[in-house]
Amino acid sequence: MYEKFKQAGKITGNALKKGISMVKEGVSYLDVAEEVEKFIKQNARMAFPVNISVNNIAAHYTPSSDDKEVFKYGDVVKVDVGAHIDGYIGDTAATVDIGNEHAKLVEAAEFALKNAISVVKAGVKISDIGKEIENTIASYGFRPIKNLQGHSIERFRLHAGLSIPNYFSESRARLKEGQIIAIEPFVTNGYGYVIDAGIGNIYQVKKKSSLTNEILRHFDGLPFAERWVKEIYGDKTEARLHFLTARRLVYSYRMLVDAKNGLVSQFEHTLLVTKDGCEILTER
Ligand code: CO
Numbered sequence: 001m002y003e004k005f006k007q008a009g010k011i012t013g014n015a016l017k018k019g020i021s022m023v024k025e026g027v028s029y030l031d032v033a034e035e036v037e038k039f040i041k042q043n044a045r046m047a048f049p050v051n052i053s054v055n056n057i058a059a060h061y062t063p064s065s066d067d068k069e070v071f072k073y074g075d076v077v078k079v080d081v082g083a084h085i086d087g088y089i090g091d092t093a094a095t096v097d098i099g100n101e102h103a104k105l106v107e108a109a110e111f112a113l114k115n116a117i118s119v120v121k122a123g124v125k126i127s128d129i130g131k132e133i134e135n136t137i138a139s140y141g142f143r144p145i146k147n148l149q150g151h152s153i154e155r156f157r158l159h160a161g162l163s164i165p166n167y168f169s170e171s172r173a174r175l176k177e178g179q180i181i182a183i184e185p186f187v188t189n190g191y192g193y194v195i196d197a198g199i200g201n202i203y204q205v206k207k208k209s210s211l212t213n214e215i216l217r218h219f220d221g222l223p224f225a226e227r228w229v230k231e232i233y234g235d236k237t238e239a240r241l242h243f244l245t246a247r248r249l250v251y252s253y254r255m256l257v258d259a260k261n262g263l264v265s266q267f268e269h270t271l272l273v274t275k276d277g278c279e280i281l282t283e284r
Contacts, residue, residue: 001155002272004088005180009270009281011043012083012090017284019050019079023096028070029054029063032079033227040083047082047089047158049202049225053255054078058145058186058264060200060253065227065237073099076106078266087156087220091182092282093268102263105187108140109265112166112185120271120278122177129175131168133185143192145264148256150183153270156221179273180281190262196254201226203241206251211244223253 019036033050040046049062054075063069071077080093097106112133119132129150137144150164162173166185175181186194204223205212215224218232230237244250258264271278 001088004085005090005272006281008044008083008085008088009090010283011040011085012081012092012270013282013284015040015083016079016081016092016094016282019081020094020096023071023077023079023098025073025098026070028067030067033063036079036081040081044083044085045220046222047084047091048223049228051080051093051202052077053080053264055263056190056257056261057197058148058188058194058256058258058266060202061255062201062225063227064201065230071098074101076102076263076265078264080266080268082158084156084220084222089153089158090270090282091153091158091268092270092284093184093266095265095267102265104140105142105189105263105265108137108142109185109187109267112136112144112187113183113267113269116183116185117269117271117278117280120175120183120273122175122273122275124175126162126164126171126173126175127169129183130165130171134167137185137187140187142187142189145186145188145192145194145258147193148184148186150181153180153182158222175273177273177275180270181273182268182270184266184268186264186266188258188262188264190258190264191260193259194256195259197257198255200253200255202253203229203245204251204253205249207249209249211247212249215250
């Protein structure tokens with residue numbers, strides 16, 4: 001099982017490396033998503049659609065099949081990537097700041113993750129990780145996003161029960177040796193709380209039914225993109241998704257944006273908690 005987590009982590013890290021190298025002024029969101037997903041599919045399976053969340057959008061946006069968006073100068077671009085092998089998932093993210101206009105915002109998230117990782121080991125309190133993240137971000141004069149959290153990972157479960165807040169919390173939980181966790185500080189110069197915005201083109205089956213069997217089989221029960229359904233249902237995709245979401249068989253994720261439309265940065269790694277520290281599985 002750890003071997004598969006490690007393999008998936010490595011592939012996820014390399015996929016992210018490829019993705020962030022492509023994020024440049026004038027490049028389309030769709031090109032980046034498709035290239036990264038192609039890379040993952042050659043080596044593993046998709047754990048969720050490549051999230052490409054720009055500026056005030058913190059998470060849960062993937063390009064649609066006819067997406068026309070291109071990156072612009074000054075954009076703060078989060079790329080969040082997930083791959084799995086036999087259900088063992090790697091989850092990792094990074095931020096690209098096109099034009100280097102928001103270097104401090106990006107650095108705050110990068111160092112918050114780095115400092116959090118430095119305190120991770122078996123027995124450490126979740127609240128101590130949050131404290132490390134919050135203090136680092138505060139030292140830059142920014143805020144963590146409080147309702148987006150790190151998480152434990154189990155087979156076929158991306159968010160497996162344990163939450164790791166990006167701030168000092170009351171949590172009394174402690175890390176355990178052998179646990180797989182993802183730490184993902186989100187930093188903003190806005191409010192520090194995300195709210196639902198428009199459609200993000202990301203879906204997940206909520207109920208097993210003869211109507212959702214085919215989708216479950218294709219996407220392993222994990223989140224999927226409208227783009228991927230289009231490969232199965234073609235022109236009927238929109239109607240199909242509308243029907244399934246209206247019947248609540250399929251859940252439609254909303255884009256998450258900062259409540260005051262602040263810019264958002266994010267970094268994330270998947271880690272294996274060890275007795276004396278941790279192993280970063282999604283190194284790139
Ligand atoms: Co994550």
